[in-house]
Amino acid sequence: MxxxxxxxxxxxxxxxxxxxxxxxxxxxxxxxxxxxxxxxxxxxxxxxxxxxxxPQFEKPTVHMRDPERVEQIICGLIKGGASKLQIITDFDMTISKFAVNGKRCPTCHNVIDNCKLVTEEGRQKLLQLKHKYYPIEIDPHLSMEEKFPFMVEWYFKSHSILVEQRLEKDKLPEVVRESDVALREGFEQFFDRLHQHNVPVFIFSAGLGDVLEEIISQAGVYHSNIKVVSNFMDFDDSGVIKGFKGELIHVYNKHDGALRSTEYFKQLRDNSNIILLGDSMGDLSMADGVPNVEHILKIGFLNDKVESKQSQVLTLLLPTCRRRQDLTCALLITTSPEPFQDFCxxxxxxxxxxxxxxxxxxxxxxxxxxxxxxxxxxxxxxxxxxxxxxxxxxxxxxxxxxxxxxxx
Structure with missing residues (x-):
């Protein structure tokens, strides 16, 4: 030769x-x-x-614009190993289910909206706000900039109603137990495996942080590697809500929240590989505060208005999961599938x-x-x-x- x-x-x-x-x-x-x-x-x-x-990526509910690119990103994630990985995820309709047997599951806000601590009058006011603003949130024909002021208005009004209801902190565990909230299949293996390998999990939610933490605590997966950034209630000395802490987080200002979390991400400078999970266009910016990103895999869950949103989302999220109620796509990466291990x-x-x-x-x-x-x-x-x-x-x-x- x-x-x-x-x-x-x-x-x-x-x-x-x-x-x-x-x-x-x-x-x-x-x-x-x-x-x-x-x-x-x-x-x-x-x-x-x-x-x-x-096989998980071959299912008809999983869509990818560029399968080869997804494969190469996954190879990079696996080669980096657990020591270089971090998870950044939304919660409502991403970790939690969108529906069970055709019935909508509640978000963190809905858990409170529908509980017995809220009066019928307060519940009707909250429902009217949802009917007005939710169609705007999911409208594929409106830009995020156009939706932004409506989301601020919705959250401000709904939080004001919750303060009027004088919710009590010690009643939250019971409220969560009585709710219909459900986490996606595979959540135990997902969180337990990440904890086992000490992979940081950043849950970035526009919901209610107190409810979110109670949900994952009761599910037995609120491990030490999890950090939650969300809207947390502020209680007085007697345990009655008096307002909300910090800056408002809604579905379309997560970019600002990500930048405010820069110090957290700096501590994870070596965790340059990211799996990002979300269900809305606003979730795309959750990793904006992360320095030195090497590989990032964005997995989107299309829950509502699937046909109208699919083409738009496919240009930004890969892979995209249509109406899936499990965490298979994320699980198969964190468990390091053999074909990709062999290639790497x-x-x-x-x-x-x-x-x-x-x-x-x-x-x-x-x-x-x-x-x-x-x-x-x-x-x-x-x-x-x-x-x-x-x-x-x-x-x-x-x-x-x-x-x-x-x-x-």
């Missing part, structure tokens, strides 16, 4: 001696194809045939490359140009000299690239 390199270290031609035996039927010469921006040279070398797909295992990759070059190539001369993609400073270069024969020239260089999301 003779190898020619150009000035940049790119392979420009290969001359190979025919092996003594014919190659196996699954011959692949695609390792000499020019690479594209979304298919690295190494990826094309390794994937000589269609690898098995993740460098020794196995190099072994495959050696076998592919030594056994599968039959032709005496192959002339091609294989570009080597540029590395940026934060990426690592792996080179291996493969000795294919003691009688022939002994090396060919491949580069393993770990690319940022913007390069995928």
């Amino acid at each position: 003779c190898v020619s390199l150009d000035g940049r270290g790119c392979v420009v031609s290969l001359v190979l001696v025919t092996p003594p035996h014919p190659p196996p039927p699954r011959l692949s010469l695609q390792i000499f194809k020019r690479c594209t921006a979304t298919q690295s040279f190494l990826h094309s070398c390794v994937c000589r045939e269609n690898r098995p797909k993740m 295992n460098i020794p196995k990759v190099l072994k495959r490359l050696k076998i592919g070059l030594f056994v599968h190539i039959q032709y005496i001369t192959v002339a091609t140009r294989i570009p080597c993609l540029e590395l940026n400073e934060s990426q690592h270069r792996f080179r291996d000299v493969l000795s294919l024969s003691s009688k022939m020239l002994r090396f060919i260089t491949f580069e393993w690239l770990i690319m940022k999301q913007s390069k995928l």
